[in-house]
Amino acid sequence: xxxxxxxxxxxAGATLVAVASSSPERSRAxxxxxxxxxxxxxxxxxxxxxxxxxxxxxxPNALHAAQAEAVxxxxxxxxxxxxxxxxxxxxxxxxxxxxxxxxxATVPFVYRFYPLVREARARFAAGEMGRIxxxxxxxxxxxxxxxxxxxxxxxxxDGGRSRAFGDIGSHLVDLLEFITADRVVALAASKSTVFGTxxxxxxxxxxxxxxxxxxEGGAIGSLLVSQVAPGRKNRLHLEIAGAxxxxxxxxxxxxxxxxxxxxxxxxxxRDADQLAPDAARLCRVPAGHPMGYQDAFDAFxxxxxxxxxxxxxxxxxxxxxxxRAGRITQAVLDSCEQGTWVRL
Numbered sequence: 001x002x003x004x005x006x007x008x009x010x011x012a013g014a015t016l017v018a019v020a021s022s023s024p025e026r027s028r029a030x031x032x033x034x035x036x037x038x039x040x041x042x043x044x045x046x047x048x049x050x051x052x053x054x055x056x057x058x059x060p061n062a063l064h065a066a067q068a069e070a071v072x073x074x075x076x077x078x079x080x081x082x083x084x085x086x087x088x089x090x091x092x093x094x095x096x097x098x099x100x101x102x103x104x105a106t107v108p109f110v111y112r113f114y115p116l117v118r119e120a121r122a123r124f125a126a127g128e129m130g131r132i133x134x135x136x137x138x139x140x141x142x143x144x145x146x147x148x149x150x151x152x153x154x155x156x157x158d159g160g161r162s163r164a165f166g167d168i169g170s171h172l173v174d175l176l177e178f179i180t181a182d183r184v185v186a187l188a189a190s191k192s193t194v195f196g197t198x199x200x201x202x203x204x205x206x207x208x209x210x211x212x213x214x215x216e217g218g219a220i221g222s223l224l225v226s227q228v229a230p231g232r233k234n235r236l237h238l239e240i241a242g243a244x245x246x247x248x249x250x251x252x253x254x255x256x257x258x259x260x261x262x263x264x265x266x267x268x269x270r271d272a273d274q275l276a277p278d279a280a281r282l283c284r285v286p287a288g289h290p291m292g293y294q295d296a297f298d299a300f301x302x303x304x305x306x307x308x309x310x311x312x313x314x315x316x317x318x319x320x321x322x323x324r325a326g327r328i329t330q331a332v333l334d335s336c337e338q339g340t341w342v343r344l
Contacts, residue, residue: 001081002058005108006034007294008301009056020046043067047074054104054308057081060158061166065090068105072097077104077308079301082170083329084322086160091326095319104307106300107322109174111236112315113296113303115270115282116257120240120247121179121315122276130243132182135213135221137239139172140232144207150198156205162329163205165191169225169332170325172236177324178315179247180240182217184328186343189335194228209332255290278314 006016020040021027027039040046047055047070054077057067065085071078072094084107085091098105111117123129143149153159153167160166177183189211193203208226215221226232236251246260259266271287272280282299285291303313331342 002030002034002056004294004297005056005058005079005301006036008297010035011298012302012305014054014301014305017051018046018049043070047071047076053077054079054305060152061086061160062158065094068094069097072101072103072105075101075103079106079108079304080319080322082107082109082322083160083166083326084319085326088323088326088330091323095323098319104304105319106304106307107317107319108297108300109171109178109317109321110293110296110300111171111175111251112178112317113282113299114251114254115275115279115291116249116254116268117175117179118279118282118315119268119275120249120257122279123247124180124242129240129245129247132180132215132217132219132240132242134241135176135215135219135223135238137172137176137221137237138224139168139236140224140229141168141227141234142230142232144227145230147195147198150201154198154201154203154205159205161205162333164207164225164227165209165332166329168227169209169223170329172223172225172238173328174317174321174325175236176238176240179238180215182215182219184213184344185216186341187211187213187331187335188341189332191336209336211332211335254292
């Protein structure tokens with residue numbers, strides 16, 4: 001993720017001043033690989049650097065809270081990878097510290113920055129879709145498909161108690177709530193760990209989660225998250241039915257959204273001339289020239305930096321949104337363990 005963040009920072013006009021990794025040697029290697037001007041020997045040295053204005057935290061999940069807190073204590077702006085923290089208590093503390101410090105503190109829920117996601121949001125806000133009735137969503141990957149596939153995220157010590165939902169399910173619910181402005185208020189979930197071990201590592205984090213949810217507006221929905229879905233590399237799919245129209249989007253096909261009607265359904269292309277202003281502003285290339293994940297990340301970084309200059313970009317995900325994701329993840333774990341509905 002440091003590679004993605006550094007490309008986005010550079011595209012947004014930042015100077016890459018310094019980088020810190022797990023050791024001075026790793027820091028020097030990262031600086032050379034990613035194009036930073038210097039290597040810091042520690043996080044403390046990095047946050048104290050007089051030329052650093054914004055720090056991006058791209059470390060394993062268990063380190064996020066302490067490192068983001070160090071950035072805030074230094075009075076710097078911070079971008080912290082999600083999950084914001086591995087506990088709700090730590091996430092709450094970070095929100096409070098960011099408010100006290102008066103700095104910009106963001107979390108990269110970058111799917112918000114696909115132009116057609118903003119178009120979808122604008123249509124719901126304008127009332128075109130009608131009252132939301134049902135939601136069908138999934139986020140599917142296959143990168144942990146076999147018992148031989150392993151990663152630090154599998155380890156509860158480094159990754160936290162939730163893996164599949166905390167890692168990608170958080171994006172799915174954030175996007176649902178961002179597009180509709182209708183919050184999940186209750187859920188019932190179950191989880192599955194397909195492999196009890198990966199290599200020599202015992203596994204307690206989940207490979208898949210299925211949940212039923214209810215929203216504040218009265219909609220009901222079904223969401224599925226899996227990191228063991230063969231053939232799915234990174235497919236976030238949402239189909240949101242309103243009384244007038246259904247909206248469908250798929251991040252593996254990010255250049256169109258589907259508008260379902262009883263008569264006259266439509267595929268709407270990413271074409272700035274046909275989109276709402278907040279969607280059109282995110283179109284970096286002409287229609288017919290594909291945009292994707294890095295473009296969305298670039299736009300997130302640009303809006304974060306604009307906020308540090310006193311601007312107020314629409315839809316910028318803040319630490320409060322990271323806390324929201326943490327609370328939903330905790331509710332999913334509680335429901336799985338208790339076998340009951342959980343209210344948020």
